[in-house]
Amino acid sequence: MSIHYTTGTTQSLADAGDFGARAAAAAAIAAAHAESVDREGRFPAEALEALRTQRLLGAAIPIALGGEGASLGALADACYALGRACASTAMIFAMHHTKIACLVRHADGDPTIDGVMRRIAAEQLLMASSTTEGNNGGNVRSSAAAIERDGDHVILERAATVISYGAEADGVVTTARRAADAGASDQVLCVFLKEDYTLERLSGWETLGMRGTCSAGFKLRVRAAPEHVLAARYQEIHGRTMTPVSHILWSSAWAGIAASAVEKAQAFTRTAARQAGGQTPPGAVHYARAVSSLKQARALIAAALDRYEALAQDPAALDALDFQTTITMLKVDVSELALAAANSAMRANGLAGYRQDGDFSVGRQLRDLLSAPIMIHNDRILANLSTATLLAPVAASLRA
Incomplete structure (x- = not known):
């Protein structure tokens, strides 16, 4: 299951298929160690070594500086794949590439910052x-x-x-x-x-x-x-790059975690249906809700990504209240939809989902997604947004 974002760049050194295969290879290693990472509360060292081996930490650095010029869509797909495997690895990858995006878009050719990016690409450095x-x-x-x-x-x-x-x-x-x-x-x-x-x-x-x-x-x-110290004003970096990229990549990681839970619910529901002689099991309604929540989240991410890529070279459009409202609410909406999907998956699986052992457990996914609404708290975001939009006119028509 992939989000199928557009990669949207003809300047990328690696084609989309190659990048996706490398992300999948890293995700397979992340998945193999996800349980121990969670149980021991340890850094996912094996997954990060795989990301380095696959040259994914410097992928978004421009080709001229030794990277691949990977698009935001390709990174979002990688976050989704990693989220299905190991939530911590996905979030680390998302946070790292959010910072890389800020450097790429706002270095303005500064030789020192360019030198840092060259090192990130050459040495596959991880940026906190x-x-x-x-x-x-x-x-x-x-x-x-x-x-x-x-x-x-x-x-x-x-x-x-x-x-x-x-x-x-x-x-x-x-x-x-x-x-x-x-x-x-x-x-x-x-x-x-x-x-x-x-x-x-x-x-x-x-x-x-x-x-x-x-x-x-x-x-x-x-x-x-x-x-x-970058010369650009952080206010511009924050609105034009930091917020859009972080919200898109975080959301993609959360959607991937939710997809992992939904996949477990699907397997459980199919098994229950076979055991019931083909009859619809009681938990199927919760599985349907899980699927719906995940589809809504994926659609929101894809729409936000398409819009951001279309406006990426238009600072005035990125600064506009309409875009800022949409990209801000992406984080709020997807964080809640992903959590809802995992919760519905657990209810679909019943005790098998609630247990911490067994093939149908969604405890880890649910616990990981509980962080989503409070990672930059949704209440804070909504309070700030209400202040920003208070004086804006309410749309007078459906397509205004």
Whole structure:
């Protein structure tokens, strides 16, 4: 089961079939270790090694910088495939490529940032994300820590609530206030490699699901060349790239996790029907609901992806309230639909789905998807959206 997104690029070094086959190979290894990753709450090292072997961590880097120029659609399909195999691996892949997209679209030919991207492609470096701090409650458009000058270098000290897979990453992409006297929302985006920073663990990661993302809290201390701070305003990066790409890739990963649960419900329902002499088993209605929720999620993702790719070179259209509302709500809607699909799959399977053992268990998928509505909390997103749209006119016609 694939989302069948369009890959939409004639400049990609690898064709869609080749990329899909490589993603499938990595997903097979991720699936083989998913249970132990979840049980032990450990980083999916085998899956990440497979992603490196398949050259997928640098796939979206432009060809001129040593990558493949892989499209967002190809990455979304990979997130879906990985989500069906191992939720933590899929989310790590999605977060990594969201940061890569920000560098690709907003480096503006800066030689230092281009050099970082060359290293990512050549060495298959894994980039972590640090956008939340202890005092901002998950508000990624507000930073407490500031970039400061120290001679020929910049320094940054940041108390990060979480840095997903921070201890295992080869670099980090982080937000910060532009300067010590800048406002909380006057932010910049920075990219640092491991030699530029140290991490001091502040908290652990003992959670219901997404256990392999190892999203511990850290004190991030940076000393680096000032060129590692992107010149572009973060407000533009956030609206035009960070939010659209993250919401599309996260949603694709969640849809993949939901697809895994639905597949288990399908197998259970078919088995129950055979045992009942072909009669429809009682749980079939829940299976039907699971399928419906998954189809709705996939349709929303595909529509958002098509729209984003169509508008990608039009900053004004990306900044428009209509697009921002749609891409923001994609995260809210898909996170809830994917969770609904997994919940319906568990009800379709009954006790066999509820159990943690057995071929029909959907406990891991359900626990992983419980993170989706609270990863940047849906309530926060909806509150911010209500403020932004309060003064906008309500559509006067169906197709306005």
